[in-house]
Amino acid sequence: MADIARLAGVHVSTVSRALAGNPLVESTQREKILKIAQDRGYVPNTAAANLRLRRTQTLSVVIPLHHEAGQALTDPFFVSMLGHLADEITQRGYGMYLKKVLPPATNWLQGLVQSHRADGVIVIGQSTEHAAIEAVSKTYPPLVVWGGHLQQQSYCTVGSDNVGGARAAVEHLIQSGRKRIVFMGDSNIPEMRLRQDGYRLALAQASRSATADVQIPSHMTADAAYEAMRAYIREGEKFDAVFAATDVIAISAIRALAASGLSVPKDVAVVGFDDIPMSAYTNPPLTTVRQDLQRGAKILVDLVLRRIDGEDTPSATMPAELIVRESSGARRK
Amino acid sequence: MADIARLAGVHVSTVSRALAGNPLVESTQREKILKIAQDRGYVPNTAAANLRLRRTQTLSVVIPLHHEAGQALTDPFFVSMLGHLADEITQRGYGMYLKKVLPPATNWLQGLVQSHRADGVIVIGQSTEHAAIEAVSKTYPPLVVWGGHLQQQSYCTVGSDNVGGARAAVEHLIQSGRKRIVFMGDSNIPEMRLRQDGYRLALAQASRSATADVQIPSHMTADAAYEAMRAYIREGEKFDAVFAATDVIAISAIRALAASGLSVPKDVAVVGFDDIPMSAYTNPPLTTVRQDLQRGAKILVDLVLRRIDGEDTPSATMPAELIVRESSGARRK
DNA sequence: TTGAAAGCGTTACCAA
């Protein structure tokens, strides 16, 4: 900026004003300065401006993968969410700072916040980090979390109606005449836990004994789910349906069932959760519960920005819609 | 940091040294300072440190979408690449600043570079921005581009062997007895252009008249490709195979063919390019040319970092492997 | 081993 000032024969403060569009600078002067800056491709140093302005025009997006180190950022769910967030954040004139947090990191969120890298933080998925998030949110308002809305929580979440969506999925299986419905998922992850709750609710309402159903704790990776399903089949348990807490798990289950010589949906019906793009193309196409991630991303960004402005926004829950395809064995509507 | 210094009863410079692990500070002193910082969850303000150190420990990832405004960051190819880049960049101890650039932006790259937001820049896809990239690269070394390697270019690219991969794909179609092979893609995008070159090469080598083949200029969005294919079918042209420049186009083409009552692969064989995750699950599963994005991401990051260190790295081309599935009508090997 | 002070490149306040 000092260069530009010298070339234009004015003081740096005038250059700063001109570049910021401050109407005080005389128009001829402004034109001249802008032209020089333009020609030299000059753009103010953001680090310096950030320091002075105490804002960054950037939002951090964090993905904690505490529960499963091997889970790469290639997981279709995360990756779709990221794409939508990038779209939305860009559109609002902000930049996006992406951070993946691995297991042993202590103080990961506190550290990110204190580094002042961004004006606000979006956390995708609580993972097993509920406590850490809760703690930070007490003193740092511009924080919004994609995930399950828990009873005791005081931070702001955006998420789908996990209980209701899961319930609809399991009711669909029950109505299709399935008798022994297995849940696959990891109850330690809040969102999955809520889906499990929905599953149990649906069974209870149908006066179905929960004993007829079996839990398969599963990590979120495709391979872990595949192995878990195969092992479960090998144990010789009888079941005719699977409700998986995510599509990635469901798709792995389908693979495992096929590999074990079981037909989907004839022998075993499968329903997932998420409606990742791939789900429409699996064989057979996957019945699942759709989360509207584009809308979710929009709400997430909207809420952080409002929180940056000092507003105290409540959590938001979006409806989750059952999408009936062929893997659940029902006739398409 | 002033707070910490006051609490510890030392000067800020000592705190700075302690936090930076400078061995000069006396160990008891250091422990004390670190403990106070720990307790208060203190982390240095990055903007200030960056300003002073003239580096950011951040890499920018830019996605120019000049050629197709509607193309969201939800495109499976971009999104997979992003995931891998996030993994790789995080692993190297850097942060990732993600920027999506839309059509009218002039000087987008120059601006990003000058803003000093990151220590290096990775551009995903040249789009129609070859000239802009070329210009900036002259004066800004730590810039690496994912895309096609062009003759006249002086910047550093990483990409697959587009010509070779496309050629293998088309040869596969020829060997399967297909006679009239249509190329779908947009020749204005360097990578697609190279794939088209490979397509032509394969035809030429088989002494096939290029007149028997037809170009369908297509934007990259799924819908545009779908419409283009439907329109082409309506024109009544005869063809028995499609080589699409991307899987997204190929999958749309399959949908369009099915909607027009044509069977894949019986009536028309389809081959794509990219091997996005979804391709293994389409109906029928898509024959395509695989790009190893994980390895690509690794190389991209590796090269930028070496360039940040002042090295002048050459471009890298990775082999592209034909994956034969069912959409091309050949028997699986 | 620690303290003092300069400086990174901006922006904003106060004077002129």
Place this chain on the structure above:
DNA sequence: TTGGTAACGCTTTCAA
């Protein structure tokens, strides 16, 4: 309308 100057929060050189 413009110029000078302080301040943003840190790191590092130089002195002590």
